Amino acid sequence: MIKEQKKFFRKCDHPDCELEGEYRAPKNRNLTEYYWFCLKHVSEYNKAWNFYDGMSQEEIERENKLDETWHSPSWKFGINLENLAKEGRLDDPFEIYNTYMRRVGGAKNKTKIYGNAKSALTTKEWEALGILELQFPLTEVQLKTKYKQLVKKYHPDLNGGSKQAEEMFKKVAESYRILLKKIQKS
Numbered sequence: 001m002i003k004e005q006k007k008f009f010r011k012c013d014h015p016d017c018e019l020e021g022e023y024r025a026p027k028n029r030n031l032t033e034y035y036w037f038c039l040k041h042v043s044e045y046n047k048a049w050n051f052y053d054g055m056s057q058e059e060i061e062r063e064n065k066l067d068e069t070w071h072s073p074s075w076k077f078g079i080n081l082e083n084l085a086k087e088g089r090l091d092d093p094f095e096i097y098n099t100y101m102r103r104v105g106g107a108k109n110k111t112k113i114y115g116n117a118k119s120a121l122t123t124k125e126w127e128a129l130g131i132l133e134l135q136f137p138l139t140e141v142q143l144k145t146k147y148k149q150l151v152k153k154y155h156p157d158l159n160g161g162s163k164q165a166e167e168m169f170k171k172v173a174e175s176y177r178i179l180l181k182k183i184q185k186s
């Protein structure tokens with residue numbers, strides 16, 4: 001009997017990419033979860049991480065507030081993400097991811113309408129997608145499932161009152177509202 005050889009296909013985690021996600025990139029410093037990207041997107045993500053290397057929390061926050069203005073700092077290539085992460089030199093992975101999304105997605109594709117989104121995505125909506133780890137096309141059921149899952153994960157009571165968890169908890173709730181509005185018929 002011949003066993004069918006079916007190659008497993010993992011799509012790139014970038015919301016607007018249909019290529020295979022062959023390269024993994026850590027979502028957090030504990031290296032417990034990974035994104036999977038194609039070569040192009042893993043190197044962009046890589047650059048986004050490196051962008052924060054050596055920056056203080058204040059600088060990172062200020063950088064995150066700089067909408068659209070995408071200045072090009074002298075990025076280094078080929079940095080080892082895993083080593084950086086192990087050394088604890090990386091900060092909030094969600095902020096990193098959001099900024100990455102804003103730059104490679106939101107900024108470049110301002111007028112594109114994705115899947116069942118009612119209109120082109122705003123920066124806030126890109127961020128919401130990043131926070132909820134979702135992409136278009138998006139159903140209400142998918143959105144609600146993810147929301148419930150993350151609300152549980154970041155609930156302050158389940159995280160020993162961690163400030164960071166509380167922040168994420170709020171962001172998750174806000175992102176949920178933003179995306180629900182985006183897909184619901186008015």
Ligand SMILES: [Zn+2]
Nearest residue numbers: 012017038041
């Ligand atoms: Zn890709």
